[in-house]
Amino acid sequence: MRIASIAQIKARFSAYIKESQSGPVIVTCNGKPAAVLLNIVDEDELEGLLLAYSPKFQALLRTARQEIQATGGIPHDEFWQQVDAEYAKAPASPKRRAGTAGKVRRRPAAPLKKARAKKTAMAAVK
Numbered sequence: 001m002r003i004a005s006i007a008q009i010k011a012r013f014s015a016y017i018k019e020s021q022s023g024p025v026i027v028t029c030n031g032k033p034a035a036v037l038l039n040i041v042d043e044d045e046l047e048g049l050l051l052a053y054s055p056k057f058q059a060l061l062r063t064a065r066q067e068i069q070a071t072g073g074i075p076h077d078e079f080w081q082q083v084d085a086e087y088a089k090a091p092a093s094p095k096r097r098a099g100t101a102g103k104v105r106r107r108p109a110a111p112l113k114k115a116r117a118k119k120t121a122m123a124a125v126k
Contacts, residue, residue, distance in 0.1 A: 021039045
């Protein structure tokens with residue numbers, strides 16, 4: 001783990017990005033930790049990191065956990081039946097290919113595109 005001031009980071013940004021591949025780089029402002037440069041291996045890792053720090057997503061998880069605790073949840077098969085029913089009811093979007101209507105999509109949406117991920121990561125550094 002490396003610690004560097006904002007001035008040092010600004011002067012040698014590319015070098016610190018490269019250094020983050022071997023471990024986090026703590027960015028300080030007036031001697032106090034202000035940010036962290038992290039190496040992102042793939043888009044899934046970035047998406048997970050962004051969700052981990054999303055207040056809306058954390059609130060959604062908290063609500064879901066409370067509901068499961070209160071009701072005991074639903075059986076696995078019933079869950080997928082509900083997903084199938086909702087997916088079948090959804091209007092066909094332009095992105096859905098012909099012949100996919102009624103088929104269940106059991107994987108999450110495609111990971112973030114590289115350009116969007118890079119832009120988000122850079123915004124987080126600012």
